[in-house]
Amino acid sequence: xxxxxxxVFGMMLHxxxxxxxxxxxxxxxxxxVRIIQKYLRDRSMVGEHGIVKADAERRYRSAxxxxxxxxxxxxxxxxxxxxxxxxLLPRLVQALEIPEVTVADGGFPQLRLGERLVRxxxxxxxPTPPATPSPADVLGAAEAFARAQRRVRTDVAPDDDxxxxxxxxxxxxxxxxxxxxxxxxxxxxxxxVFGDGPGAWEVADPFGLPTSPxxxxxxxxxxxxxxxxxxxxxxxxxxxxxxAPARDPVEGALAALEQRFGFGLExxxxxxxxxxxxxxHQEFLGAPVAQQSRKxxxxxxxxxxxLENLFRELRARFSTAQVERQLVDGDRxxxxxxxxxxxxxxxxxxxxxxxxxxxxxxxxFWMANRDQSGKLRPLLxxxxxxxxxxxxxxxxxxxxEEPCLLQRxxxxxxxCGEAAHAGxxxxxxxxxxxxxxxxxxxxVRHLCPPxxxxxxxxxxxxxxxxxxxxxxVAPEPLHIGFDDLEA
Numbered sequence: 001x002x003x004x005x006x007x008v009f010g011m012m013l014h015x016x017x018x019x020x021x022x023x024x025x026x027x028x029x030x031x032x033v034r035i036i037q038k039y040l041r042d043r044s045m046v047g048e049h050g051i052v053k054a055d056a057e058r059r060y061r062s063a064x065x066x067x068x069x070x071x072x073x074x075x076x077x078x079x080x081x082x083x084x085x086x087x088l089l090p091r092l093v094q095a096l097e098i099p100e101v102t103v104a105d106g107g108f109p110q111l112r113l114g115e116r117l118v119r120x121x122x123x124x125x126x127p128t129p130p131a132t133p134s135p136a137d138v139l140g141a142a143e144a145f146a147r148a149q150r151r152v153r154t155d156v157a158p159d160d161d162x163x164x165x166x167x168x169x170x171x172x173x174x175x176x177x178x179x180x181x182x183x184x185x186x187x188x189x190x191x192x193v194f195g196d197g198p199g200a201w202e203v204a205d206p207f208g209l210p211t212s213p214x215x216x217x218x219x220x221x222x223x224x225x226x227x228x229x230x231x232x233x234x235x236x237x238x239x240x241x242x243x244a245p246a247r248d249p250v251e252g253a254l255a256a257l258e259q260r261f262g263f264g265l266e267x268x269x270x271x272x273x274x275x276x277x278x279x280x281h282q283e284f285l286g287a288p289v290a291q292q293s294r295k296x297x298x299x300x301x302x303x304x305x306x307l308e309n310l311f312r313e314l315r316a317r318f319s320t321a322q323v324e325r326q327l328v329d330g331d332r333x334x335x336x337x338x339x340x341x342x343x344x345x346x347x348x349x350x351x352x353x354x355x356x357x358x359x360x361x362x363x364x365f366w367m368a369n370r371d372q373s374g375k376l377r378p379l380l381x382x383x384x385x386x387x388x389x390x391x392x393x394x395x396x397x398x399x400x401e402e403p404c405l406l407q408r409x410x411x412x413x414x415x416c417g418e419a420a421h422a423g424x425x426x427x428x429x430x431x432x433x434x435x436x437x438x439x440x441x442x443x444v445r446h447l448c449p450p451x452x453x454x455x456x457x458x459x460x461x462x463x464x465x466x467x468x469x470x471x472x473v474a475p476e477p478l479h480i481g482f483d484d485l486e487a
Contacts, residue, residue: 004028008036009045010076013057014180017050025178079141081133081184082217083125088133089213090144099190111190120190121231123221129184135177136316148209189214193235201235253278260441261449270448273309277302281437284430296433297419303436304376304416306444307409311379313448318393320368323385329361342384343406347399353410356381376413380406398446405443412439 019033040046045056080089100112111118191206205212280302284295327335336357340350363378387393415432
């Protein structure tokens with residue numbers, strides 16, 4: 001099938017039959033949809049009433065192409081939204097794995113896992129579904145899922161100036177999202193909670209990735225769900241004679257971030273990268289001497305990821321489209337003068353570092369006009385050039401308070417890029433981890449501060465742990481010895 005036939009077939013696969021309805025979703029003429037539907041019927045792919053035949057569906061799904069190899073095809077998939085908070089999980093899958101479910105005498109569902117029957121904890125969502133996520137949210141979830149998959153395969157961070165964009169090719173080409181279902185379909189995700197030492201607990205990722213955003217959602221829901229609170233209390237219960245449980249490192253990271261950024265942290269758009277950067281730095285500070293070099297490199301990689309998300313957030317809020325036209329390909333002197341003039345006009349100190357003023361015009365074009373972030377110096381240059389066109393751009397206010405911010409950001413990006421190379425002296429890496437993170441925190445505070453609300457001021461108290469209000473990262477179980485919820 002060609003692109004249009006796949007599109008119509010995919011719509012019919014999701015239960016849409018009327019030509020006018022399919023045409024409205026795909027922005028096609030209804031007569032064209034009728035022709036395609038006749039083509040599908042003539043080839044015995046759908047029945048007379050528009051029901052997709054099982055054999056056709058099987059052949060269609062088996063030919064559903066590798067996304068990173070054939071990026072131009074029409075793709076349908078599922079995203080998952082928490083019904084309580086409306087948050088979108090960073091997951092995008094093309095097929096669902098449905099377990100075998102039986103119903104007990106009391107009416108509760110049971111999952112069959114091999115030879116075992118498991119009765120999970122079930123919390124029914126509110127009657128009103130959450131608001132439909134925006135296409136940008138869906139693209140963000142797809143990219144986060146792809147990034148998590150890459151982390152399973154490698155722990156090496158890309159270099160700042162040499163590696164191409166980290167997004168798979170199909171994500172670089174995705175520019176439009178059509179919602180097949182206007183109202184979300186209720187679906188229960190089955191996973192398990194496991195204890196991780198005295199007083200600690202995590203949620204396993206049902207998609208098999210090393211981090212689970214469901215732990216964050218559980219922390220948000222635990223204050224309002226009595227059953228969930230009792231469940232995790234049982235998991236974290238310890239005998240009286242045992243020593244007091246150590247503080248959860250995620251809670252420590254959240255407390256440190258809240259002390260830096262104040263109230264409103266739970267709704268900060270960069271909350272997850274902030275937590276990962278702080279956790280990586282805490283691991284570096286507490287690492288033994290033999291592991292300090294490796295932990296310092298990991299901390300610098302977390303700092304780079306935080307700066308990457310910061311620049312992406314600014315690009316999403318303040319368009320950088322076509323700013324590369326202010327530069328001339330191959331004319332370094334002109335580009336240097338243009339960038340320094342833009343910086344001086346905002347109030348930043350000059351001269352700028354040569355590593356920032358010598359960025360390639362082609363790189364600035366790709367970072368400014370595409371949803372990519374592989375090279376952060378060209379993206380920073382694009383943000384600088386676009387700031388004059390936006391009166392509310394945070395770079396304007398940052399220049400007044402931190403005139404040397406651009407120099408410090410360029411230096412931090414250089415440290416993070418050097419950390420990706422094994423030849424960097426370990427002492428230098430260890431000495432740069434803390435200063436680089438301080439620069440990243442400074443940039444976040446000036447360029448993307450949290451927005452506290454009245455509820456933040458009244459809801460946060462010493463008796464309310466910060467982890468119950470914010471996102472966190474959870475590792476998957478290290479071995480299969482952890483039992484399910486009934487344990």
